Amino acid sequence: MKTYIYSLCICLISLSSFAQSSQKGKITGAMLDENKKPAEFVTMMLVHATDSSLVKGAVTDVDGNYEFDQIPEGKYIIAASMVGYKKLYTKPFSISQANLQVALPVMQLEIDAKNLKEVVVIGQKPFIEQKLDKTVVNVENSIVSSGSTAMEVLEKAPGIMVDKDDKISLKGKQGVIIMIDGKQTYLSAEEVSNMLRNMQSNAIEQIEIITNPSAKYDAAGNSGIINIKLKKNKNMGMNGNLTAGAGYGKLPKYNGGINLNYRNGKFNVFGNYNYGYNERFNTTELNRVVNYENEVSLFDQYNRRTSRFNNNSYKVGVDYYLDKKNTFGFMANGFLNSGKMNVVNNTDIMDGSGNLKSNVALLNNIENSWKSMAYNLNYKRTFDSTGREFTADVDYSKFMGQGNDNIRNYYYNSVGEETQVPLLLKSDIPSEVDIKSFKADYIHPLGKTAKLEAGVKSSYVVTDNDVKFDLFRENSWEVDTTKTNHFKYTENINAAYVNFSKELSKIWSLQLGLRAEQTISKGNSITLNKVVDRNYLEFFPSVFLSQKIGKDHQMAYSYSRRIDRPSYQDLNPFVYFLDLYTYFQGNPFLKPQFTNSFQVSHTYKGGFTTTLGYSHTKDIFTQVTIQDDQTQITRATMTNLDTRQNYSLGLSMPIPITKWWSTNNNVNVFYNQFQSTFLDEQLDNSQLAVNVNTNHTFILPKDFTAEVSGFYNSPFVEGILRGQSMYAVGFGLQKSFMSKKATLKLNVNDVFNMMRFRGAINYSNMDLRISNKWESRQARVTFTYRFGKNDIKPARKRATGLESEENRIKMGN
Structure with missing residues (x-):
């Protein structure tokens, strides 16, 4: 290393x-x-x-x-x-x-002069931009991300790792909050994963990675916030674009979409629709050693999943500029997705010498559907030219999911003869999430060099999971009471914050913030008669200090305290089966985790950035496995470990090689240490790890542009798991034509088909290894056509409207 x-x-x-x-x-x-x-x-x-x-x-x-x-x-x-x-x-x-x-x-400068003929600026943002307070991934302009999903784009982003279960970590820390247009999704980890895997990249404008948010953001997210900004055209007049694409790895996929915008002096009306069809596969190999009463059993488990998904997403909205000081807005977005999955699982059970003793084969046909609807009303009041303003948002969203399993288990001896009657199970797994939220923010300038910000927010979330399992026994279906479970979860968070910022001099700037959040939650497992009530008030201070050193150097220092609350899926004691010997079960007794983070950054000439960070997390929750040697069953669950310490060093290096070749390089080095008492043993698991991202853009003759990107994730640790390295290289080529109104993009992800997840757990009585492979190498072709009026005019009212939208997005939480 x-x-x-x-x-x-x-x-x-x-x-x-x-x-x-x-x-x-x-x-x-x-x-x-x-x-x-x-x-x-x-x-x-x-x-x-x-x-x-x-x-x-x-x-x-x-x-x-x-x-x-x-x-x-x-x-x-x-x-x-x-x-x-x-x-x-x-x-x-x-x-x-x-x-x-x-x-x-x-x-x-001259006031009230006539507009001159303007310069039409035709610029392209780099794929990755490093800013002082965040990293921005410009998805809209990227060739290598064309036709991809949101999850595949995140895999290319600096400092981000996606594991075998699609769990996202940032600079070695899990607990990332995913936001859409500045608003928290409130969905469980699995539902967020499904959303990102099915969200088409052509619907995304930017992805913002905020590692140390201020007090005006929700206190959730110990490792930071990922804000996915969906496209919204900002040009005057009527305009839009059409997108169509197709791809193939081992299975076909295609996508298409339309984006429309109409803007005049009073109204901005916008909308888009995107469709995607995606077939993919995933294989998992799991090898376990079980030692019980001096008898060794070897489990060789192979799982293959093939799936087909149809994804529809939409967004519509209108902004109304009543006058120079008042702006009203309405927005609605959502998705309607469905999928089918075929699962084949084979488990060979052998003795210590590798001789086959028995075999269990599992077949499962799964049907899933998800739909979401979200509505937002917003208002902005600008009082004067000093920047004093008030904004308010009212949100309502509803998520509904439906899943059905049809599981068949077959038992064989060493010579392939059936040893018992097949075990047949079927399930009905509905899920509902109902979210109501209100927030208001006020900004009050204090002279030319100081500003006071304050705000309140209240959210109320209700989830309902009524899972039913039926077992086929004696020629009829009957309720399986050992697996059926009805779980309800409610959560009310009331928050208030205040931020004070001031330019102390031409060199020093200061921002102080304090956020208070009251959490009232109740998890009720009706079937198991388990209720967990929580009611607590916590304070989350933050400090940001920036220092200019000459013309070329700038330093920034920050501290913040944050919280992560368990998702309702992790709290739900319902059992999710991989096979008869491996399953996941929620933990209703999970506690929230708290993190204190410190960060120092240096920026050279606005480009080269070095960041040094440290964080300490108490009661960190992470996924662990627990093995019962007698039944030979391994159960995965979430639990609280005592502490995790994270040390990180980040380097961002945009390097212009020539006029036609530019490169952006990001290196993140982090050290994680987990310490706890777990399964009556002392855990001390640590690892130094490296994440490297590089992106190269080449401007070629005749309106051709090329991109080459790659990433490397070194071995890492997460709780009791040790993961091995992951890496991939991507390539993209773009051609502009029809007076640059049309583009054709070709890209290949994971050119050498090297991406896979491999990990091992050697702790207490457990000795297991896991390997996961998916359809990472894919070739895609995407065509985009822009139509309508696309010139950007310097109207004063329109600039104010742009500021209104951008500020509303930035301040939304």
């Missing part, structure tokens, strides 16, 4: 040195307002003089100065814009080896 890390660092340093050794230019200038005073916060855009494509953006500082550095040779123009002022443009100028330092004349 040390050799690998050393070699990796040498490679990255060499790349960085190569990128910095080429001679790049520097551009400086200054802006004045109408009174000839320094103009701050003016947007400056550096564009190519030949085709007006965006090169880099900047904002003037408090002294009105701006700067662009590391600019390659070429001919450029700078466009300056600010709401309420005339757009300004410099004369064309050049960067060359003979003229690397360009000082432009001072520019002065």
Whole structure:
């Protein structure tokens, strides 16, 4: 491991040195307002003089100065814009080896001037953007993500790992909160997994990864927040796009969608619909050793699942700008998905010498359906030009799922003869989640350098799982009382927060936050007559401090306390079968876990970012296995371990190699240590692990663009499990045509078919190994056509509307 890390660092340093050794230019200038005073916060855009494509953006500082550095040779123009002022443009100028330092004349803003003919900016965001407070994955512009699902895109994101059960961890920590358009899903881990596996990437604009959220976000999520922002067109007039695609790995898949938008001075109406058909397979191999009364039994279990899914998702909404100060909005979204799965499971039971003793074969035909409907009403009031504003959101959503199993178990001896009557089971598994939420936020500026934010939120969640199992016995079906279970769970969270931020000087900025959350929950297993009531109030402070060191360096320091509550599925004592010898069961006595996180980050020239973090989690809940040697059954469940300590080091390195080749590299090194008393033994499981993501973009002649991406996850630990390394390489090619209104994308994921999960548990009386493989290598072709009016005009009202939507999304929780 040390050799690998050393070699990796040498490679990255060499790349960085190569990128910095080429001679790049520097551009400086200054802006004045109408009174000839320094103009701050003016947007400056550096564009190519030949085709007006965006090169880099900047904002003037408090002294009105701006700067662009590391600019390659070429001919450029700078466009300056600010709401309420005339757009300004410099004369064309050049960067060359003979003229690397360009000082432009001072520019002065003018009020109420006529609009000049604007520069049409044709820029493409990188797949991964590292910002000070978050990492942004630009799904909309990515070639390698075209035609994929949301889960497959997350697998490529820096610092994110997806295990064999589709559980998501961020920088080595599970407990990530998944949000859609800034709103928490409230779904269980399995339901979130199904949603992400069936959500098409062409419906996604961006994915935001927030590792240390402020107090205005929900306190849930010890490792952070993943916010999936769905597409919403922001252009004026009528416009939209059509998408169609097809793919194949070992099984076929295809998708299509339409996105429409109409916007004028008062209204913005938008909507989209996406459809996907996906066939896939998954295989799991499980090898166990059971030692009971000096007799060794070897279990060799093989499970293969093939599935077919039909997925429909939609989103519609309208924004109404009553006047300059009041904006109302309504949005509805949801999905309607269905699937069928065929499961074949074979279990060979052998003696200690490997001789076959018996065999159990399981067949299961599963039918599932899921549908969700969510509605949002929102309002924004802007009081004055200082930034004082009030926003409110009312949300209601309902999730309904239905599952049916048809399980057949057959028993054979060593020579293939049936030894007993087949065991036949069937199940009816309905699930309902009902969510109501209200929140309000208020922002009050305190002068020019300080701001006070405050807000309240209340959510009420009701879930109902009435699982019924029937057993075929003596030529008739009867209720299996050992597996049937009716479980209800209610949760009410009431929260309030306050944030204070202030620029202490030109160098230091401070933000202090405090959030209080009262949790009232009740888990009621009606069948088992088990009730768990909880009522607790907790406080979650946060501190953020930023420091500017010269023009090129910026430091940030942060602390926050967070909570994770068990999902209702993990609390539900219902039994989920893999086979007769392996099953999962919920734990109604799970406690919430609490995490204290510290983070220090350094940013160099707005691009190279280094982050150092530490977190301590108490009562961490994680999945474990418990083996009964007498019955030879292994049960998986969730339990609370005493503590987990996480140390992390993250590096983000965007490196422009040439004019036509740019690369973004992310390295995350983390050390996890789990300590607890579990199964009457002392657990001390730790591992140093590495996650590496690299993305390369190539601008080719004749409107071709190519991407190559790859990731590597080193061995890791999670509770009592030790996982092995995972890695993959992807490739994409894009062609633009029809005046760049149409694009055709070809991409191949996991080109070398290397992705698989492998892990082992050697703890207490358990000795087991697991291997999981899925259809990771897939080739896809995607066609997109944009139509309608797509020019972006500098209307003042429209800019305010954009701010309204963006702020509402950012502040939503």
